[in-house]
Amino acid sequence: MQLPPQNALFEALSEDAGFFVKAGRLIESGQSEYQAYEVWDTPQYGKLFRLDGFFMTSERDEFFYHENLIHVPCIAHPAPRRALIIGGGDGGSAEELFKYSTMERVVLVELDGKVIDLAREHFESVHRGSLDDPRLELRVEDGLRYVREVAPANGERFDLIVLDLTDPIGPAEALYTSRFFDECKALLSEQGAMTLHIGAPIFQPERLRQLVDNLRAVFNKVSPYFMYIPLYGSQWGMAVASDKLDPRALAAGEVDQRIAARAIDHLQYYNGDVHVAQFALPNYLRRLLA
Missing domain, CATH: 2.30.140.10 (Spermidine synthase, tetramerisation domain)
Structure with a gap:
C-alpha cells in the first residue's frame, strides 16, 4: 500500500x-x-x-463543478437573461453563464474581495475573462444583505440565482436556511430557478437531507442530482429549486438539441445523456431524500 x-x-x-x-x-x-x-x-x-x-x-477539474451547477438549470430555461451569483468569486460560474447568447446581465456578489483578486492573478483558466465581461456587475459585499435589502430595494428580478458558496458552516450557514431560500425565491422571475451544491451524500447525509428539506419548504419543484467531483473526493450533490422549472422533464435528445440551437460550445462534461443520468438516484439516495 x-x-x-x-x-x-x-x-x-x-x-x-x-x-x-x-x-x-x-x-x-x-x-x-x-x-x-x-x-x-x-x-x-x-x-x-x-x-x-x-x-x-x-485548473484541471473545475468543469465538473461549474458546468453541472450552471447548465442543468439554464438549459431547462427557455431564455435566461439575468442571473445572480452569490459567492463564485473565482468566476467559473459566470464563465458558464456567458456561454448563453441571451444572457444580458450577471450580478456577482462575493463577500471576500481577495478571492476575486486571486482568481484574476492565478485562475484565468477557470474564469476565462468572465470577470471583465461588460455584462458582469461585480459587488464585494455580504450576499445575505444583498438578497435581503439591496436587490428588493432596486426591484431586481433574476431568471437564475446561483448559490456558489463554501460549505454550510461558519458565515455561510445563514445562506442555506429556509428563510434565505425564501428571500431568494422572491427575487426570481416567473420561470426562474435557484441552483446550489448540497454536499456529499456518503459523508454528509444528514446535512444533505436537511438542505433538501429546507428547499422543499420553499419551492414546489426541487430536483436533486449527483455527479463525481475529483477535487472533492466524493460523489457530490446539487439541486435546482423552482416553482415552475423542472429540468427532470427534459429528455437527452432535447437537451442536445438546445445545446446545439443555442450554440453552447466548449463543454467538457455536460451533454444530454449526462443531464438525464444525473437525476437517476440509487435506492439509498431515494430513501435518504424521501
Missing part, C-alpha cells in the same frame, strides 16, 4: 474519513479579512485553490 507523501494536502470529508492531494509548490497564501487562503501548483490538478483548508477549485 502506498502511503500519503509527506507534502500532502489533506481534507476531511467527515470525522472518520478524508483524502489527500500531493501538494507540489505553494504559490501564495495568507489571511484575508474573512478566511485563510492558499494557491498551490499540484501535479494532479495544476493550480489549486483552498479556503480555510478546504479545496475550492482547480
Whole structure:
C-alpha cells in the first residue's frame, strides 16, 4: 500500500474519513479579512485553490463543478437573461453563464474581495475573462444583505440565482436556511430557478437531507442530482429549486438539441445523456431524500 507523501494536502470529508492531494509548490497564501487562503501548483490538478483548508477549485477539474451547477438549470430555461451569483468569486460560474447568447446581465456578489483578486492573478483558466465581461456587475459585499435589502430595494428580478458558496458552516450557514431560500425565491422571475451544491451524500447525509428539506419548504419543484467531483473526493450533490422549472422533464435528445440551437460550445462534461443520468438516484439516495 502506498502511503500519503509527506507534502500532502489533506481534507476531511467527515470525522472518520478524508483524502489527500500531493501538494507540489505553494504559490501564495495568507489571511484575508474573512478566511485563510492558499494557491498551490499540484501535479494532479495544476493550480489549486483552498479556503480555510478546504479545496475550492482547480485548473484541471473545475468543469465538473461549474458546468453541472450552471447548465442543468439554464438549459431547462427557455431564455435566461439575468442571473445572480452569490459567492463564485473565482468566476467559473459566470464563465458558464456567458456561454448563453441571451444572457444580458450577471450580478456577482462575493463577500471576500481577495478571492476575486486571486482568481484574476492565478485562475484565468477557470474564469476565462468572465470577470471583465461588460455584462458582469461585480459587488464585494455580504450576499445575505444583498438578497435581503439591496436587490428588493432596486426591484431586481433574476431568471437564475446561483448559490456558489463554501460549505454550510461558519458565515455561510445563514445562506442555506429556509428563510434565505425564501428571500431568494422572491427575487426570481416567473420561470426562474435557484441552483446550489448540497454536499456529499456518503459523508454528509444528514446535512444533505436537511438542505433538501429546507428547499422543499420553499419551492414546489426541487430536483436533486449527483455527479463525481475529483477535487472533492466524493460523489457530490446539487439541486435546482423552482416553482415552475423542472429540468427532470427534459429528455437527452432535447437537451442536445438546445445545446446545439443555442450554440453552447466548449463543454467538457455536460451533454444530454449526462443531464438525464444525473437525476437517476440509487435506492439509498431515494430513501435518504424521501
